[in-house]
Amino acid sequence: MTPLRRLPVRLAPVPGESLDSWLAAFSRRLATPARDLLPALGLDVTTLRGSTTGLAVVLRDDEATQVAKATGVPVPTLHMMTLARYNAVLRTDPSTRRLMPYHAWTRRRGTWFCPRCLAETGGRWQLRWRLGWSFACVRHRCLLVDRCPDCGQIPRPDAGLLHIPLASRCGARPATASRTHERCGADLTASAPHELAGGHAVLAAQRLIDTMLTTGTATFGLYTATAAGQVFTDLAVLAPRILGTAAMPHAADPAVGDLAEVYQASLSEGGTAYHGAGSGPGHAVHAAVAVTRAMAVLSKADATAAAAALAALPAPGITARRLVSPHDNGPARSISTMLTDTLQRARHTLFPRPPSPSKARTARPRTPSGRRHDLLGSVQHCPDHDRAPPRSNRSPCPTRQRQDSDGPPP
Structure with missing residues (x-):
């Protein structure tokens, strides 16, 4: 094997950039496809299944050491460019370079994007855009775009291993493509995102999400210095329930009313944004509405106020028993005691128990417990009318009386 040497060209990653986006920028800078660039970085092309996307999920330690030698980028910086840095929110599988089904809310294919950032x-593509918890750009105050304007698919930063990727171009394979390596190539910067006002509730929710991802802790509403992983577990349980049972945004909604038209336009033929408990949001507007409403519930000062806010979300005519169920949270998910208390209170509000009929209740019969002398002591303290009369005061046996009246036997 040829020893690695330092590449003559340096290219620093953009803050927050994903690893496959940085590799695509390197390919453009050197005018070299990934198939030829990656071996020069010490990476095995045969394990990547035709794309560099897996490298943005997990970069193994030995691989990071090789890439650092060839590019001069520190190993910790390379690891921070992969989704493995968010293991408190999701779970990565180093052997397959894929996301494990820990939170269905986290997408597994492609990436949403902000065309103005591009x-x-x-x-250059941000790593957080791959998370289902990223649905808005707080810098440009807009929703992320989740589909290519030409092919209608979720785009991807790279163009495979055989071609040099074009900057800000869609790397998805169109549904009508006749060749495997054919890519869309549409200009993603021409996409028109949905604008948000400066004090929009969606932007406030996104800022809080970003803060938890950065600091690893949460201090707001029901939580006091709580680990961010626990809060994201609560959100992963609550947000899909809200997506399936809450009323659609309407113009009178003070928080997400301006998203009503975008939300309605994004719905599938089934007329719903909810595709089951094991699926995540299909569009950025779905994630924005569900997470914003969930954060509004969890941001209340106490469980009573949070339960009242949650109980007001179900749409008319929808049975919301699963929305307020403290159980059925999925495998390997343990929600916080604060959310459990909130769900129980909201369940009692939506489904109050009918009053039980008033009737006198007696103690259930049971076998006496205790030692023999204790039982005898209890009997001695019984009232006189409940105790058996002394043997001397008992009436004689009827047979004995009859024998006495007939006289002694012969």
Whole structure:
């Protein structure tokens, strides 16, 4: 094997950039496809299944050491460019370079994007855009775009291993493509995102999400210095329930009313944004509405106020028993005691128990317990009318009386 040497060209990653986006920028800088670039970085092309996307999920330690030698980028920086840094929110499998089904809310294919960020950075993709918890750009105050305007698919940063990726271009394979390596190539910076006002509730929820991802702790509403992983577990349980039972946004909604048209346009033929407990949001607007409403519940000062806010969410005519169920949280999910208390209170509000009929209740018969002398002592303290009369005062046996009246036997 040829020993690695330092590449003559340096390319620093953009803050928050994903690893496959940085590799795509390197390919453009050197005018070299990934199939030829990756071996020069010490990476085995045969394990990548035709794409560099897996490298943005997990980069093994030995691979990171090789890439650091060839590029001069520190090993910790390379690891921070992969989804493994968010293991408190999701779970990665190093052997397959895939996300494990820990939270269905986390997407597994492609990435959403902000077209203005792509235009400013020359086509560099943020790692957080791959998370289902990222649905808005707080810098440009807009929703993330989740579909290519030309092919209608979720785009991807790379263009495979055989071609040099174009900056800010869609790397998805169109449904009508006749060749396996054919890519869309549409200009993603031309996409028109949905604008949000400066004090929009969606932006406030996104800022809080970003803060938890950065600091690893949460201090707001029901939580006091709580680990971010626990809060994201609560959100992963609550947000899909809200997506399936809450009323659709309407113009009178003070929080997400301006998203009503975008939400309605994104719905599938089934007329719903909810595709089952094991699926995540299909569009950025679905994630924005569900997470914003969930954060509004969890941001209340106590469980009573949170339960009242949660009980007001179900749409008319929808049975919301699963929304307020403290159980059925999925495998390997343990929600916090604060959320459990909130769900129980909301369940009692939506489904109050009918009053039981008033009737006198007696103690259930049971076998006496205790030692023999204790039982005898209890009997001695019984009232006189409940005790048996002394043997001397008992009436004689009827047979004995009859024998006495007939006289002694012969």
